Amino acid sequence: MKDKLFAWIDNAQSLAVELETELTKRPAVSPESGGEGELDKCLFLESWLKTHGITNLERYDAPDSTAKGGIRPNLIATIPGSGDGRLWIMSHMDVVPPGEEKLWDNDPWTVMRKDDPPGARLIGRGVEDNQQGLVASVLAVLSFTKQGLKPNLTIKLLFAADEEVGSAYGIEWLVNNHGALFKKDDMVLVPDGGDIKGEFIEISEKNILWMRFATRGRQAHGSRPDLGENAFIAGSDLAVRLHHELSAKFGDHDPLFDPDYSTFQPTKKEANVPNINTIPGEDVFYMDMRVLPRHSTELLLAEIDRIKAEVEAKYRVTVTCSQIQLMQSTPTAADAPIVKKLSTAIPEVYHVTPRPVGIGGGTVAAYLRNIGIDCAVWTKTQETLHQPNEYALLDNILGDAKVMALLAVN
Ligand SMILES: [Zn+2]
The missing domain is CATH 3.40.630.10 (Zn peptidases)
Structure with a gap:
């Protein structure tokens, strides 16, 4: 046939x-x-x-x-x-x-x-x-x-x-x-x-979490930081801590993925004050997080809360975190029938060796x-x-x- x-x-x-x-x-x-x-x-x-x-x-x-x-x-x-x-x-x-x-x-x-x-x-x-x-x-x-x-x-x-x-x-x-x-x-x-050779069978995605972090301190004149709380400094420290501490805590590797680890990237930054001589009382940035599906989102959210609390205490600011997107996906098994069928069919047409892969989502x-x-x-x-x-x-x-x-x- x-x-x-x-x-x-x-x-x-x-x-x-x-x-x-x-x-x-x-x-x-x-x-x-x-x-x-x-x-x-x-x-x-x-x-x-x-x-x-x-x-x-x-x-x-x-x-x-x-x-x-x-x-x-x-x-x-x-x-x-x-x-x-x-x-x-x-x-x-x-x-x-x-x-x-x-x-x-x-x-x-x-x-x-x-x-x-x-x-x-x-x-x-x-x-x-x-x-x-x-x-x-x-x-x-x-x-x-x-x-x-x-x-x-x-x-x-x-x-x-x-x-x-x-x-x-x-x-x-x-x-x-x-x-x-x-x-x-x-x-x-x-x-x-897929890919240019037809080799990639995608069976798994990283979980995607996008979050907004709004830091509120106290605005002051640029010459009087003693009278304010610089939300930009606190927000910057928060961004760097989230990046490093989450990368360390959720540091597993999985060869199915490229890159083979979870990523925690500060991305978008909203403008704060329009002039140089004002200490900003508010600061807003966003994180794009792509997490191996093996890591629990509950644990991740708890860890974010912990880091946020540390920054709030250190700088006397309040931070409001909001989820912009949370997409969790259960992987399809590498030996699921559809994957097996594809692995047999693809070489018959394209003469390549297909392999299951995971992607950054979604x-x-x-x-x-x-x-x-x-x-x-x-x-x-x-x-x-x-x-x-x-x-x-x-x-x-x-x-x-x-x-x-x-x-x-x-
Ligand atoms: Zn499409």
């Missing part, structure tokens, strides 16, 4: 170009980024799939009054298999805005084909992120159905809304409102992340992993996502489709 599937996919180049071109014409930019949402793109995809014989389609529309039609559509196509297992392939329909249009060689919403190095490719906003995965998943399914073949696994293609600015109307909404869609033994592939896989469903993030990517002149190699679209088809064969 493999040869038949691969031969069909090799001949599907024009279908890939057609689908990429039509999808790109319908800019599914989220309302938060100044767009209309995914409705036009979703309606087109639905009718295109029907035309090609994929008729088992369901829509799950998240209400969003700021989007066209008042909804953010999530579309599911089901292709029944002969066995009991189920394979989800989850891509997303939304795209990021083009950015500075003058950096593009062509209109970002009109797909251009080029055949010079690094290879035959399609250029346009969204062609790689995430239409490479989306189109590949469609071709994988059609390689069965168009030839009257049945996969062993039931294939569920999920075309989700709202990946780029959170997932409140996409997978997070689906998990919270239609969680029964997903079953314990389902396998999930998210073709939306992907939509976390929403599924957190409800106990194995989820691997994989694709062979040129990593041009979000850039001007974003492109997808045709070889990658077709190659990814072959890997996906192999996953469902047995």
